[in-house]
Amino acid sequence: MNRINKSLQLIFFPTEECNFRCKYCYEHFEIGRMRNEVINGIKNLIKERERDLELLNLEWFGGEPLLAFDIIRDIMNFAQESANKNGFVLSSGMTTNASLFTKSRQKQLISMGITDYQVSFDGDLDMHDMYRVTRRGTQTFNIIYNNLLEFHSSNLEGNIVIRIHVNKKNYDSLESLITKLSRDFMGDSRFSLFIKSLEKLGGPNDQIIPIIEDEEEIDELVRSLGKYANKLGLKLYEPNKSDIPVCYAASFNSYTIRATGEISKCTVALYDTRNTIGRLLEDGKMVIDKEKFAYWVRGQFSGDKNELSCPYAFKQINIK
Amino acid sequence: MEIDSYGRIYGVSDDAYNGLLEELLNFGCKVINMIC
Numbered sequence: 001m002n003r004i005n006k007s008l009q010l011i012f013f014p015t016e017e018c019n020f021r022c023k024y025c026y027e028h029f030e031i032g033r034m035r036n037e038v039i040n041g042i043k044n045l046i047k048e049r050e051r052d053l054e055l056l057n058l059e060w061f062g063g064e065p066l067l068a069f070d071i072i073r074d075i076m077n078f079a080q081e082s083a084n085k086n087g088f089v090l091s092s093g094m095t096t097n098a099s100l101f102t103k104s105r106q107k108q109l110i111s112m113g114i115t116d117y118q119v120s121f122d123g124d125l126d127m128h129d130m131y132r133v134t135r136r137g138t139q140t141f142n143i144i145y146n147n148l149l150e151f152h153s154s155n156l157e158g159n160i161v162i163r164i165h166v167n168k169k170n171y172d173s174l175e176s177l178i179t180k181l182s183r184d185f186m187g188d189s190r191f192s193l194f195i196k197s198l199e200k201l202g203g204p205n206d207q208i209i210p211i212i213e214d215e216e217e218i219d220e221l222v223r224s225l226g227k228y229a230n231k232l233g234l235k236l237y238e239p240n241k242s243d244i245p246v247c248y249a250a251s252f253n254s255y256t257i258r259a260t261g262e263i264s265k266c267t268v269a270l271y272d273t274r275n276t277i278g279r280l281l282e283d284g285k286m287v288i289d290k291e292k293f294a295y296w297v298r299g300q301f302s303g304d305k306n307e308l309s310c311p312y313a314f315k316q317i318n319i320k
Numbered sequence: 321m322e323i324d325s326y327g328r329i330y331g332v333s334d335d336a337y338n339g340l341l342e343e344l345l346n347f348g349c350k351v352i353n354m355i356c
């Protein structure tokens with residue numbers, strides 16, 4: 001068995017609906033919950049691969065994944081049983097807006113093995129609520145923040161990466177947020193801070209959101225905020241320990257399963273047909289277009305750092 | 321490079337740039353979407 005096949009990452013969209021309407025979001029929310037035949041397909045795929053696996057990583061994305069909590073629980077329970085029976089490691093994480101990440105859900109999610117979370121802010125209350133509103137247009141900062149405080153006051157064993165987006169207008173607000181986070185979360189090693197520039201990712205408001213274009217300016221602002229966070233005792237998240245950051249979309253053994261059963265590589269280029277590389281069938285078989293697949297993993301053969309870090313070339317990063 | 325019906329890959333080097341999954345194996349779980 002080729003070593004590459006001993007690990008498998010599946011990124012799920014249990015629903016493509018979201019209860020937020022963030023101003024910069026690139027998703028269309030036209031597809032709702034994952035269909036039953038897709039859920040069966042996922043289980044049958046795991047069943048087929050379980051005997052050879054050493055690691056199965058399941059990532060929950062969306063839409064807002066917690067709108068489909070029952071689907072998450074169903075698949076996680078199945079995967080956990082498979083892991084126990086076959087002896088592979090099951091790891092799981094979630095990218096969530098955290099509005100439904102309540103105390104009781106936190107306990108349930110951690111107990112089913114979803115231990116790592118990524119939650120975003122776009123500033124302190126004032127700025128965040130300009131960019132991140134609910135579907136009904138109401139504010140979201142306090143809902144998210146209070147749920148994180150609930151996690152902080154628990155003894156649950158998990159990790160939360162707080163991702164903060166830097167844009168042209170929110171530096172002061174981010175300093176204020178970092179001060180608040182330091183006051184409330186300092187010393188809790190389960191929390192770390194990931195500072196990232198806001199990007200144009202294909203949403204309808206891309207032309208009006210205040211993106212910083214200049215790479216040097218971004219580096220400087222991210223560095224400065226990181227320094228401030230460190231000074232206040234917050235832990236920074238370092239995403240890539242390896243010399244070359246490799247996107248999951250460029251990895252051989254990572255597949256994204258959409259709510260429809262379509263298989264993609266990238267979780268951003270959702271409406272580009274190049275990214276629909278196949279379909280998961282109910283019996284667990286994957287019908288994959290090899291040419292399309294090859295496009296996404298071309299960096300594996302060329303060794304090109306940009307093709308490995310972002311095969312879709314949203315951004316050509318300068319890797320030293 | 322070949323892919324079978326269950327997404328297994330054949331005919332590629334074991335030294336692939338395995339990115340996130342390599343980190344997972346070596347350092348524990350990481351959440352996705354850190355680059356975009």
